[in-house]
Amino acid sequence: MANSSVAQGAQAPLEKEMARQQRLDEILSSYQGNEEELIPILQQVQQVFGYLPEPAMKKIAKFLKLPESTIFGVGTFYAQFKLVPSGRNIIRVCRGTACHVRGATGILGEVEKQLGIKPGESTSDLEYALEAIACFGSCALAPVMVIGNNVYGRMTPAKVKEVLANVGAER
Amino acid sequence: MSFADIQKQAIAEWQALHDSRKPRILVGTATCGRAAGAEAVLAAIDKELREQNIDAIVIQVGCIGLCYAEPLVDIIKPGRPRICYGNVTPEIVAQLIEDYLVKDNPRPDLALGTIGDGGVDGIPNLFGLPVLKSQLRIVLRRCGFIDPTNINHYIANGGYSGLVKALAMKPEEIIEEVKKSGLRGRGGAGFPTGQKWEFCRKSPGEEKYIICNADEGDPGAFMNRSLLEGDPHSVLEGMLIGAYAIGAKEGYIYCRAEYPLALERLRIALKQLKEYQLIGDNILGSNFSFHLKIKEGAGAFVCGEETALMASIEGKRGMPRSRPPFPAVSGLWGKPTNINNVETWANVAAIMQRGASWYASYGTQGSKGTKTFSLVGKVERTGLIEVPFGITMRQIIYEIGGSILKGKRFKGVQTGGPSGGCLPPDFLDTPVDYDSLTSAGSIMGSGGMIVMDEDTCMVDMARFFISFTQLESCGKCIPCRWGTKQMLDILEDIVNGRGKPEDIELLQELAESIKDGSLCGLGQTAPNPVLTSIRYFRDEYKAHVEEKRCPALVCNALISYYIDPEKCQGCIICLRSCPAGAIKGGKRVIHVIDQDKCTKCGTCLDICPPRFNAVVKTSGERPAVPEEPVPISSAGKTRGGQQ
Numbered sequence: 176m177a178n179s180s181v182a183q184g185a186q187a188p189l190e191k192e193m194a195r196q197q198r199l200d201e202i203l204s205s206y207q208g209n210e211e212e213l214i215p216i217l218q219q220v221q222q223v224f225g226y227l228p229e230p231a232m233k234k235i236a237k238f239l240k241l242p243e244s245t246i247f248g249v250g251t252f253y254a255q256f257k258l259v260p261s262g263r264n265i266i267r268v269c270r271g272t273a274c275h276v277r278g279a280t281g282i283l284g285e286v287e288k289q290l291g292i293k294p295g296e297s298t299s300d301l302e303y304a305l306e307a308i309a310c311f312g313s314c315a316l317a318p319v320m321v322i323g324n325n326v327y328g329r330m331t332p333a334k335v336k337e338v339l340a341n342v343g344a345e346r
Numbered sequence: 347m348s349f350a351d352i353q354k355q356a357i358a359e360w361q362a363l364h365d366s367r368k369p370r371i372l373v374g375t376a377t378c379g380r381a382a383g384a385e386a387v388l389a390a391i392d393k394e395l396r397e398q399n400i401d402a403i404v405i406q407v408g409c410i411g412l413c414y415a416e417p418l419v420d421i422i423k424p425g426r427p428r429i430c431y432g433n434v435t436p437e438i439v440a441q442l443i444e445d446y447l448v449k450d451n452p453r454p455d456l457a458l459g460t461i462g463d464g465g466v467d468g469i470p471n472l473f474g475l476p477v478l479k480s481q482l483r484i485v486l487r488r489c490g491f492i493d494p495t496n497i498n499h500y501i502a503n504g505g506y507s508g509l510v511k512a513l514a515m516k517p518e519e520i521i522e523e524v525k526k527s528g529l530r531g532r533g534g535a536g537f538p539t540g541q542k543w544e545f546c547r548k549s550p551g552e553e554k555y556i557i558c559n560a561d562e563g564d565p566g567a568f569m570n571r572s573l574l575e576g577d578p579h580s581v582l583e584g585m586l587i588g589a590y591a592i593g594a595k596e597g598y599i600y601c602r603a604e605y606p607l608a609l610e611r612l613r614i615a616l617k618q619l620k621e622y623q624l625i626g627d628n629i630l631g632s633n634f635s636f637h638l639k640i641k642e643g644a645g646a647f648v649c650g651e652e653t654a655l656m657a658s659i660e661g662k663r664g665m666p667r668s669r670p671p672f673p674a675v676s677g678l679w680g681k682p683t684n685i686n687n688v689e690t691w692a693n694v695a696a697i698m699q700r701g702a703s704w705y706a707s708y709g710t711q712g713s714k715g716t717k718t719f720s721l722v723g724k725v726e727r728t729g730l731i732e733v734p735f736g737i738t739m740r741q742i743i744y745e746i747g748g749s750i751l752k753g754k755r756f757k758g759v760q761t762g763g764p765s766g767g768c769l770p771p772d773f774l775d776t777p778v779d780y781d782s783l784t785s786a787g788s789i790m791g792s793g794g795m796i797v798m799d800e801d802t803c804m805v806d807m808a809r810f811f812i813s814f815t816q817l818e819s820c821g822k823c824i825p826c827r828w829g830t831k832q833m834l835d836i837l838e839d840i841v842n843g844r845g846k847p848e849d850i851e852l853l854q855e856l857a858e859s860i861k862d863g864s865l866c867g868l869g870q871t872a873p874n875p876v877l878t879s880i881r882y883f884r885d886e887y888k889a890h891v892e893e894k895r896c897p898a899l900v901c902n903a904l905i906s907y908y909i910d911p912e913k914c915q916g917c918i919i920c921l922r923s924c925p926a927g928a929i930k931g932g933k934r935v936i937h938v939i940d941q942d943k944c945t946k947c948g949t950c951l952d953i954c955p956p957r958f959n960a961v962v963k964t965s966g967e968r969p970a971v972p973e974e975p976v977p978i979s980s981a982g983k984t985r986g987g988q989q
Contacts, residue, residue: 212660212892214644219602247438252663252820254645255603271565272796273762275810284947288925309647311604313381314794315413315728324606326383328416333933335400 192197198223203238212333213249226257262297262304267321271310274318282318285332289339349510349630353501360502364662369402370418370449372918374754376409376575376664382416393445408576410490411730421446427462431474431532444863454558476745477727479902482734483690484716488577494611497618500579510696512587513632520591527702528714533559533687534791536780545674546592549682554594557685558585560601563647565794567794570688572730574608578615584691589636589696592684600645600655612640647818651866652685666866674884689718709735713779724751724798741813743797754799762791764811767878787878803900804883808876809837815872826869829860842903845891866896895966905965909937916978931975938975
């Protein structure tokens with residue numbers, strides 16, 4: 176779905192890698208090892224790593240006693256999961272029906288212009304990622320965009336710059 | 347603690363709140379409120395109260411549905427009715443606190459209306475206003491009135507009394523009661539709820555499951571989100587009643603990850619239920635035990651389909667399977683399972699609290715009770731509404747919704763989202779119920795209602811919906827996977843001016859094959875928006891295909907921008923702002939758009955000063971304009987627009 180290839184990812188320094196491994200072990204130890212837990216595990220791993228690193232997926236496969244292909248299959252099926260590192264600040268633009276009718280195309284175009292990336296891409300410094308999302312359910316305030324858990328309603332192309340500047344300021 | 351004691355304690359807390367001598371301030375902080383700036387408003391309230399040294403009770407409530415006027419702040423002074431203020435900003439907060447709380451001037455100029463007994467001079471009764479007058483609140487009756495994170499508020503307002511009543515009945519009697527109420531599934535298909543429960547109850551097997559489908563994926567719909575954020579316990583109570591009636595010991599709520607606040611509210615509600623021992627083993631001393639888990643979706647529209655949803659709960663790819671066997675026989679982990687939508691469960695709680703006959707007194711012959719809709723798109727008053735079945739589209743769009751945005755002409759209303767259809771103005775007087783909408787060629791759906799005006803291109807909308815379903819198709823069955831792709835390709839051709847005369851018939855033929863051949867509801871309904879738009883708006887398709895013209899001036903490939911030489915003042919505003927550098931000309935020289943360079947972004951149209959109004963958007967015709975810029979003086983024309 177959203178991704179098609181496994182990350183080739185830059186090699187992290189040894190200590191960082193060790194800390195990550197430890198964090199992964201901690202996550203896994205809070206589960207019992209049932210197949211039912213696969214999606215919650217992937218969600219938690221992605222929350223920590225920002226994406227699903229290949230070694231982590233292999234480890235999850237061992238933990239759940241499932242073929243690696245199953246983990247990969249689930250990881251590629253759902254739009255939420257990313258197999259490559261993505262930008263730290265995820266800018267989500269809604270492309271739902273109400274937003275579409277009220278000018279979402281213009282909002283998305285303006286964000287693309289400001290960030291210089293297309294939906295599904297991240298900026299080269301991995302500061303920003305852009306996603307076009309089906310619907311956030313804030314349709315009465317369409318068009319909307321979402322950064323983190325903040326929903327920005329009644330957007331206009333002119334307001335895009337202002338909202339993006341805010342995210343920059345929060346860094 | 348017995349339920350009577352819990353109830354007594356809850357009522358005491360609620361009463362104490364109402365009897366308090368302190369002013370109360372209610373802030374709508376559901377997602378829509380937050381999107382409009384409710385958090386800044388909340389911070390401003392805290393700051394002003396502190397600075398003015400006022401002791402007030404601030405409560406965060408859910409959405410009352412008037413999303414167009416968000417952020418909403420309500421103030422209740424002792425002995426006065428509640429006053430609702432709309433479009434509140436931090437600046438307005440400062441004024442309200444100073445003027446109303448300190449100086450006792452209720453500021454009618456800022457108020458939307460009053461709620462409750464007694465009036466305030468110059469402020470209308472909120473529920474008497476056109477936006478609320480024809481609404482009927484059963485499911486949403488507590489949204490915006492209670493603190494959704496406080497179970498006592500729910501209990502004090504009749505909450506969990508339906509469960510207590512149910513536990514004193516036989517499961518079969520509850521199913522009869524639900525049948526008698528006439529409740530039909532609110533997820534879209536409208537299957538009678540009582541009958542569905544009966545199938546699952548009668549299905550052999552000790553282990554049974556119930557599921558709440560909170561994977562509200564229809565783009566343009568947010569009724570379930572709002573309900574979960576504003577009154578989560580009503581859904582949980584419905585589930586507890588259903589579990590007891592069906593004989594399920596375990597249940598799941600599958601909620602989409604795009605709804606973080608709804609998930610948070612559900613988690614809090616579940617925790618409170620456990621604390622009150624209203625969930626778990628031997629609930630309220632009965633033999634009934636029930637455990638509930640919350641599952642977070644991972645972003646797949648197809649998971650709203652029941653068999654795909656169950657696969658997802660099991661930890662698998664969310665792919666549907668063929669039915670039968672139906673979930674009532676073989677569902678989650680092969681066990682009998684009953685799935686209902688968020689709104690259906692909340693209705694169950696209301697029916698058990700107040701009785702089936704009361705519920706069945708609302709609505710029409712075949713559609714009882716009320717339905718929530720998200721009224722959005724090109725309408726003045728967007729928001730969440732709840733209306734009795736049988737109300738007309740006209741009442742919804744013109745009375746509740748106010749009018750079409752910016753006085754434009756109404757073109758159609760989409761119900762049922764990507765599975766539904768768009769109904770033209772001829773259907774404005776159609777009653778809104780399951781059967782009327784189906785015979786009109788659309789469906790009730792889960793409740794998204796998107797209003798479109800003359801500036802909406804129906805072919806573009808059809809393309810939009812098919813591109814959505816095509817992207818969300820899980821890929822398991824070929825009619826859906828490839829059929830939607832083929833339809834999308836044809837529609838892309840049409841909106842890009844490459845349409846062939848036979849394309850319209852080809853679309854219809856493909857649509858029928860996809861409907862007949864697809865495995866699940868996603869594919870079976872995906873062609874509906876295309877079919878209804880061809881049925882009701884064939885002229886627009888023909889204009890695109892035969893004349894390469896987009897009558898609504900939406901499809902980029904078929905429109906052009908020109909500068910009217912009669913009106914252009916040579917002010918260079920558009921020339922300087924054109925991102926493509928496509929405008930030629932200069933100071934006091936009539937501008938010309940280089941059609942080869944123009945990207946049709948519309949910046950020139952937006953930026954041309956209204957007093958000149960010189961940029962024209964057209965489709966299918968080329969107005970007489972010079973090829974190259976001409977100085978205004980040498981053009982020798984009368985300067986109509988000059989000041």
